[in-house]
Amino acid sequence: xxxxxxxxxxxxxxxxxxDVLAGLRHKPRRIPPKYFYDARGAALFDQICQLEEYYxxxxxxxxxxxxxxEIARALGTQVxxxxxxxxxxxxxxxxxxxxxxxxxYVAVDLCVAQIEASAKAVGDAIPGLPIVxxxxxxxxxxxxxxxxxxxxPRARRTVVYxxxxxIGNFDPAEALKLLRRIRRKVGPGGAALIAVDRxxxxxxxxxxxxxTRGVTAAFNLNLLTRINRELGGDFDLGAFQHLxxxxxxxxxxxxxxxxxRDQIVCVDRQCFSLRAGETLHTENSYKYAPEEFAxxxxxxxxxxxxxWHDAEQRFGVYLLQA
Numbered sequence: 001x002x003x004x005x006x007x008x009x010x011x012x013x014x015x016x017x018x019d020v021l022a023g024l025r026h027k028p029r030r031i032p033p034k035y036f037y038d039a040r041g042a043a044l045f046d047q048i049c050q051l052e053e054y055y056x057x058x059x060x061x062x063x064x065x066x067x068x069x070e071i072a073r074a075l076g077t078q079v080x081x082x083x084x085x086x087x088x089x090x091x092x093x094x095x096x097x098x099x100x101x102x103x104x105y106v107a108v109d110l111c112v113a114q115i116e117a118s119a120k121a122v123g124d125a126i127p128g129l130p131i132v133x134x135x136x137x138x139x140x141x142x143x144x145x146x147x148x149x150x151x152x153p154r155a156r157r158t159v160v161y162x163x164x165x166x167i168g169n170f171d172p173a174e175a176l177k178l179l180r181r182i183r184r185k186v187g188p189g190g191a192a193l194i195a196v197d198r199x200x201x202x203x204x205x206x207x208x209x210x211x212t213r214g215v216t217a218a219f220n221l222n223l224l225t226r227i228n229r230e231l232g233g234d235f236d237l238g239a240f241q242h243l244x245x246x247x248x249x250x251x252x253x254x255x256x257x258x259x260x261r262d263q264i265v266c267v268d269r270q271c272f273s274l275r276a277g278e279t280l281h282t283e284n285s286y287k288y289a290p291e292e293f294a295x296x297x298x299x300x301x302x303x304x305x306x307x308w309h310d311a312e313q314r315f316g317v318y319l320l321q322a
Contacts, residue, residue: 059315080155089118103155179300209244217242
């Protein structure tokens with residue numbers, strides 16, 4: 001039987017409200033991508049991960065299937081694995097199974113349903129493993145340490161696991177701040193294991209965010225549904241369309257919700273005038289050449305170690321030593 005502790009951050013709902021209103025006031029308008037993941041958003045993203053066009057999940061799983069034992073040896077024994085953005089926990093489960101005597105697992109996510117299901121999945125797969133499920137924003141200071149409430153045994157080292165190329169959702173300056181925060185979190189002797197999408201043919205990238213079944217469009221538009229439900233918004237989903245493109249100069253894929261007409265939208269009794277063609281910028285996904293990401297990690301205070309990639313070299317998993 002697993003030991004499971006759950007820690008909540010009560011300010012999450014207020015942060016959602018503040019971030020949405022600030023983003024609508026900003027020019028150009030934007031909404032942080034971390035708010036995609038309510039229960040329906042998480043389910044839609046799981047569907048995206050099964051799409052033929054969306055290569056990152058298959059590439060990352062290929063790396064784990066091929067190199068999990070090697071990665072586990074590089075991490076060492078008695079490791080406390082702290083996962084940022086758990087998703088289905090499929091990747092972390094594979095990794096934990098390959099590890100020798102892991103000290104425990106901490107799942108950090110903003111979606112209640114997702115984190116509960118993921119913590120249960122890991123517990124079912126690895127009986128006896130101490131688990132902490134932390135409903136929190138990993139970009140903010142986390143309300144736990146490896147010894148929170150005595151939930152975790154003493155670990156030899158802490159490793160932050162950041163799968164899914166989510167680091168790409170941050171502008172380089174923000175990614176640097178996050179990596180520095182992770183560096184402080186793991187402490188001396190700790191490490192980070194981070195998945196990164198590589199630069200490649202722009203046509204391949206654009207197809208990944210414009211699937212023919214329209215699942216990514218539904219995922220993007222669901223953000224407006226969530227705002228309507230939780231923040232009293234009055235967005236007409238039919239008045240917006242999904243827009244995704246790749247900017248080779250910035251090295252990033254962009255997702256937007258584009259207004260089909262001039263309109264006024266209101267959230268929490270505050271109203272905003274949008275022009276036809278104006279967009280709400282909902283996500284960036286930066287792509288890095290290996291040397292670019294190594295330089296970013298070095299600037300954050302890490303010593304880049306091993307790097308594993310898939311057979312087509314579309315995707316990389318990097319071990320960064322503190």
